[in-house]
Amino acid sequence: MMKFSKFVHHVIFNDEMVIFDEVNDNFIFLSDSETLSLVTALNTGKDSIIAKKLYEQGVLEKSDHYIDDKNFNYMTSKKFGIDNYEWRTSKKYRDTxxxxxxxxxxxxxxxxxxxIKIIGFHKTLQIARNTRNTLFCVKKNRSDENPIHIVSNFDFVSKFLPFKNTCLEYALTSYAVLTLLNYEPKFYIGLQKYDFLSHAWIEIDGKVIGDVPDLKDKLHIILSI
Structure with missing residues (x-):
């Protein structure tokens, strides 16, 4: 019997599974036949070539129980994607x-x-998770600073930094700063499979901050904190 290892995330849509190995910062794409084989193996313990391969890669680990169907992350609604999208092109959703x-x-x-470059995505994300858990133990008043202004500041200062930032750096930094200012942001990574694209963003009270408002309607969410 096997299960997904800790910090391994997955989503199933159009009968195909996409796996995100957070520790190794790696996406794995399964065909519909591989998805069915893996789901059956985790459901029943039936031998599966793909399950054995994923176990050898550390994506799966030993378990004392089978995985029930309800524990698979099936996406039933159709998502239309956001094509070849880049965060820096969404300036109209930010503030000057x-x-x-x-x-x-x-x-x-x-x-x-x-x-992210030195200790990796996973350890950086763990710092964000731990900061959130520590700070939210004590209730404080939110800052008066508009969260859209905060995100806009990162967009502005990035022009003067000697490296390129992606949506991941923007979203994680915004998440950390908004947490320090006593907001309760949510961090998401969503994806579209054809053509493949992953995108990170933040929300507060269910509202996207500084980005396309309907991202949840367009992308399949595979990770959130």
Whole structure:
């Protein structure tokens, strides 16, 4: 009997599974036949070549019980995707108001970028998870700073930094800073399979901040914190 290893996420749509191995920062795509074979193996313990391969890769681990169908992340609604989308093209959803703490925003974005490069995506995400759990133990009042202004500041200061930032760095840095300012943001990674694209964004109270408002209607969510 096997199950998905910790920090391995998956989603099934159009009868095909996409697996995200967070620790190794790797997407794995299964065909419809491989998906059926894997689901059957995890449901019943039946021998499966793909299950054995994923176990050898560390994507699956030993378990003392079978996985029930309800524990698979099936997506039933049709998502239309966002084509060849880039976060920097969504400026109309951000604000032009820039506050005086530009050095702080530059340092935060730089720290996130270096953290992902040096210790990897998973450990950086763990820092974000732990920060959230620690800070939310004590209820505090939210900052008066508009969260859209915060995200807009990262967009502005990125022009003066000597490296390219993607939606991942923007979203994770915004998530960390908004958490420190006592908001309760949610961080998401969603995907479309054809042509493959993954995209990260943040929401507060169910509202997308500084990005396309209907991302949940367009992308399949595979990870959230």
């Amino acid at each position: 108001k820039i506050n005086k703490y530009r050095k702080f925003y530059s340092a935060a974005l730089l720290s996130c970028n270096l953290s």
